Amino acid sequence: MITFTFNGLELTAxxxxxxxxxxxxxxxxxxxxxxxxxxxRGIFCGIGVCFDCLIIxxxxxxxxxxxxxxxxxxxVVTQDGA
Amino acid sequence: MEHKHQVIVVGGGPAGLNAAKYxxxxxxxxxxLDSATRLGGQxxxxxxxxxxxxxxxxxxxxxxxxxxxxxxxxxxxxYPNTTIWSAAILDDEITLRxxxxxxxxxxxxxxxxxxxxxxxxxxxxIPGVMTAGAAQSLLKGEGVIAGKRIVVAGxxxxxxxxxxxxxxxxxxxxxxxxxxxxxxxxxxILTLLQNxxxxxxxxxxxxxxxxxxxxxxxKQAVVAAHAGADGLLDSITVAxxxxxxxxxxxxxxQCDVAAIGWGFTPDTSLAGAxxxxxxxxxxxxxxxxxxxNQCATSPQPEVQVFAAGEITGIGxxxxxxxxxxxxxxxxxxxxxxLRQLKKLRRRAHRFALTLQRVYSIPxxxxxxxxxxxxxxxxxxxxYEAIQDVxxxxxxxDARSAKLMTRCGMGMCQGRICSRNVADLLNSPDSDRIKGxxxxxxxxxxxxxxxxxxxx
Ligand SMILES: Cc1cc2nc3c(=O)[nH]c(=O)nc-3n(C[C@H](O)[C@H](O)[C@H](O)COP(=O)(O)OP(=O)(O)OC[C@H]3O[C@@H](n4cnc5c(N)ncnc54)[C@H](O)[C@@H]3O)c2cc1C
Ligand code: FES
Numbered sequence: 001m002i003t004f005t006f007n008g009l010e011l012t013a014x015x016x017x018x019x020x021x022x023x024x025x026x027x028x029x030x031x032x033x034x035x036x037x038x039x040x041r042g043i044f045c046g047i048g049v050c051f052d053c054l055i056i057x058x059x060x061x062x063x064x065x066x067x068x069x070x071x072x073x074x075x076v077v078t079q080d081g082a
Numbered sequence: 083m084e085h086k087h088q089v090i091v092v093g094g095g096p097a098g099l100n101a102a103k104y105x106x107x108x109x110x111x112x113x114x115l116d117s118a119t120r121l122g123g124q125x126x127x128x129x130x131x132x133x134x135x136x137x138x139x140x141x142x143x144x145x146x147x148x149x150x151x152x153x154x155x156x157x158x159x160x161y162p163n164t165t166i167w168s169a170a171i172l173d174d175e176i177t178l179r180x181x182x183x184x185x186x187x188x189x190x191x192x193x194x195x196x197x198x199x200x201x202x203x204x205x206x207x208i209p210g211v212m213t214a215g216a217a218q219s220l221l222k223g224e225g226v227i228a229g230k231r232i233v234v235a236g237x238x239x240x241x242x243x244x245x246x247x248x249x250x251x252x253x254x255x256x257x258x259x260x261x262x263x264x265x266x267x268x269x270x271i272l273t274l275l276q277n278x279x280x281x282x283x284x285x286x287x288x289x290x291x292x293x294x295x296x297x298x299x300x301k302q303a304v305v306a307a308h309a310g311a312d313g314l315l316d317s318i319t320v321a322x323x324x325x326x327x328x329x330x331x332x333x334x335x336q337c338d339v340a341a342i343g344w345g346f347t348p349d350t351s352l353a354g355a356x357x358x359x360x361x362x363x364x365x366x367x368x369x370x371x372x373x374x375n376q377c378a379t380s381p382q383p384e385v386q387v388f389a390a391g392e393i394t395g396i397g398x399x400x401x402x403x404x405x406x407x408x409x410x411x412x413x414x415x416x417x418x419x420l421r422q423l424k425k426l427r428r429r430a431h432r433f434a435l436t437l438q439r440v441y442s443i444p445x446x447x448x449x450x451x452x453x454x455x456x457x458x459x460x461x462x463x464x465y466e467a468i469q470d471v472x473x474x475x476x477x478x479d480a481r482s483a484k485l486m487t488r489c490g491m492g493m494c495q496g497r498i499c500s501r502n503v504a505d506l507l508n509s510p511d512s513d514r515i516k517g518x519x520x521x522x523x524x525x526x527x528x529x530x531x532x533x534x535x536x537x
Binding site: 014017018021024025029030031034035036037039040041042043044045046047048049050051052054062066067069 | 119207217225
C-alpha cells in the first residue's frame with residue numbers, strides 16, 4: 001500500500017498502479033480543466049497516447065497520469081489549463 | 083548517454099518480443115526499447131501480480147513464456163521506460179533519441195503497435211467516456227474496474243474481451259453496443275472457420291456475457307454523451323443506425339463509463355520520421371509498407387529497417403507474433419523456419435482482413451456531429467471550425483486545416499484527430515500519409531529541446 005495526496009486529500013494506492021488508476025479507484029475522474037473552455041477531462045486512451053489525463057505531480061505540470069506510476073508521498077494536483 | 087547495438091527493436095509487444103527473440107536466437111546482439119515499465123505491449127499487459135494476471139489474460143502462458151525467454155536471453159538488453167521521441171538516418175546510421183539517451187544501429191525493427199481508433203460525437207470529451215482499450219488496460223494492467231455502470235460500445239471483436247473481462251471481475255456492464263449487425267460475419271463464415279482458436283475464444287466471451295445477462299445490442303451506436311452537475315458522465319444517447327451509420331431513432335441509457343472502440347489505428351509516427359514508405363490500407367488507416375521479409379522501404383539503402391506488428395496493419399496478436407518472428411529472422415539474415423512462419427502469417431493476415439471487412443466503418447458517423455462537437459481534443463477545435471476551413475478557404479487537406487485551426491497541433495500531435503479530420507475533409511491518400519509525418523513524435527517540453535540544442 002502507498003499513500004499519496006490528491007488536491008490535499010490523503011489517498012491510498014496499490015504498489016505499481018498508475019496515478020490515473022489510483023485516482024479512479026477512489027472515483028476521482030477529473031485530472032485537468034482545459035486551457036480554452038475550462039472543461040473537465042479525465043483518462044481517455046489509458047496508454048499515454050492522447051494527453052488528456054494531464055495532471056500536476058510534485059509540482060511538475062503536464063504529466064500523463066495514466067502512465068506515471070504512483071509513488072509514496074506523491075503530491076498530485078488537478079491541472080487547471082493546458 | 084550513447085548506446086550502439088547490432089539490432090534495435092522498438093516496442094515490447096507481441097511483435098517486438100518475438101522479433102528480439104528470433105534475432106537473438108539467430109546470433110544477433112539486440113536492444114529492446116519500450117516506453118512501458120513492463121514488457122508485453124498492449125496485449126500482455128500485466129500488473130506484476132501473477133494470480134491476477136492469469137485470471138485476466140487469454141494466452142497468458144504463451145506471453146509469460148515469451149517474456150521470460152526474452153528476459154533470460156543474454157544477447158538481449160531490455161531498456162524499459164524508454165520512449166523514443168525522434169528518429170533519423172544520419173551518416174549511414176539510424177539514430178534514435180529519448181529524453182536522455184541516444185541509440186544507434188544499422189538494423190532497426192519497428193514494432194510500435196497501435197492505439198484505439200476513436201470517432202468524435204457530442205460529449206466524447208466528458209470524463210467517463212474513454213476508449214475500449216483504456217477500460218481494458220485499467221483492468222488488465224491496473225486491476226481497476228473503470229466504473230460502476232459501464233457501457234462497452236463501438237465495433238469489432240475487441241468489444242467482447244473488454245466486456246467479458248469487466249463482467250468476470252465483478253463489474254457491471256449495462257450493455258454491449260455493436261454497430262455491425264448480429265450476423266454481419268455470416269458472409270465470411272468460411273474464412274472465419276479456418277481459425278477455430280479465435281472462434282472458440284470469441285464464443286467463450288459470449289458465454290461469459292450471456293451468463294451475466296449482459297444485453298448485446300446490434301446496429302446501434304453511442305451518438306451523444308451527457309454530463310451530470312458534477313461534470314462527469316451521467317448518461318448517453320444510443321441510436322439505432324442504418325448500414326451507413328446514420329441515426330434512425332434514439333433512446334437514453336444511464337452509465338458512468340462509456341468504453342468505446344472503433345478498432346485500432348497504427349502508430350506509425352517513428353516510421354514517418356524515418357521517411358519509410360507508407361500507404362493507406364483497406365480499412366483507411368495509414369500503415370508502413372513492408373516486403374515479404376517485413377523489410378520496409380528505407381530512404382537510404384545502407385541501413386535496414388524492418389516493421390512488424392500492427393504498424394503494418396491491424397491484425398491482432400497472432401499476426402503480430404508471426405510478423406515479429408519474420409522481422410527478427412530477416413534482420414539476422416537467417417532463414418530457419420521462415421517458410422512455416424510465412425504460412426502462419428498468411429493465414430493470420432487473411433483472418434485480419436476478413437474482420438476488417440465485417441467491421442468496416444462507413445462515413446455516416448459524421449452525421450452525429452453538431453457544430454459544437456469537439457474534433458481535436460487537445461486544442462479544443464470544434465466541427466464548425468473544420469467546416470469553416472473547408473468551405474471558406476477550400477482547404478481539403480489535414481495540413482491546411484491544422485495550420486488554420488491548430489487542430490492536430492496539440493500535445494497528442496494529431497494521433498487522436500488526424501484520421502477523423504482527414505475523413506471529414508475527404509482528404510486524398512497522399513495527404514493522409516503526410517498528415518502522420520512528425521519528426522518529434524512524443525512531445526517533450528521546449529526547455530528539453532533547447533537543452534539539446536535543437537531550438
Ligand atoms: C489499449 C489497448 C488494449 C488492447 N488490449 C487487447 C487485448 O486485451 N486483447 C487483444 O487481443 N488485443 C488487444 N489490443 C490489440 C493489440 O493492439 C494487439 O493485440 C497486439 O498487442 C499488437 O501487438 P504489437 O506488438 O503490434 O503492438 P503493441 O502490443 O501495441 O506493442 C507496441 C509497443 O511499442 C511501444 N512503443 C510505441 N511507441 C514507442 C516509442 N516511440 N518508443 C518506445 N516504445 C514505443 C508501446 O509502449 C508498446 O509497448 C489492445 C490494444 C490497445 C491499444
Ligand atoms: S489517458 Fe491518454 S495519455 Fe493518459
